[in-house]
Amino acid sequence: MRKFMHVNTASRHLFTVKAAVVPIAGITFFIWCIVKAHGVGPIIHQPSQVHGNVLGWNMVASLMSCISNMATLVTNAPDFASRAQHPSAAVLPQLISVPLGFSIVSFIGIIVSSSSQTLYGEAIWSPIDLLGTFLDNGPSHATRFGVWFISAAFIIAQNIRRGGYIAAIVGICMLPWNLLKSSNNFSSYLSAYSVFLSSIAGVMISDYYLIRRGHYRLTDLYTTDKQGWYWYTYGINFRSVFSVVLDE
16 A cells, blocks of 8 residues: 555656547537537527626626636646746746636536537536436437547546545545535635635745745755755644634
8 A cells, every 4th residue: 555655646648648638528518519409508698687786796706716716726836837947938828828728618618508408408517417418318329429538538637646545535524516516506615715725825925925035945845854944843834824724
């Protein structure tokens, strides 16, 4: 078990396959739903259901949900930027790709849900549930293959690291099936999730720019020397933990 826990976690080739397969699966799913529904559904033609202050606050809530969806990327930004040769090499690609990528995926999700309303009388927002509905309604050989391909792409899009066991235990304790019961529950979860990640990101940014003045010691990141910048108290920065809790 110990050997299994410390295997090389490099997954470059997996992400290469993922980068090619997942977009193809998403676009295929998008076209497939439009063809089955003979159009994009009622989303384009239906009138607005909210107006005035309610519309404004809904837009604010939706904006916060979008920001919450990016909170993980913000917290893990050093992982993506650590190998950049200069700051613009990290900023410009993310500045273009992140908003564009999220917008395209959101658009596909909206149209697919709208198409499902035409097909089955209700908007099915979860792609897994929609694929299952395809199979429950007289599947052909082509349908079964399409469901298999798209589901396989969803699996490839996931990855497992050393904290997988801990994450699995915590995930079960959170009762995630309740979070995915509806799109409203999921959006509320994302809004609450960002509260924790924004506090962590705030501490990281403050430490780098205000305390370290934009400097870091690469060797101290990989040492247990008590004189290292990042050793603190037995490897734990209790001041940062306190700051995160206080910010909550």
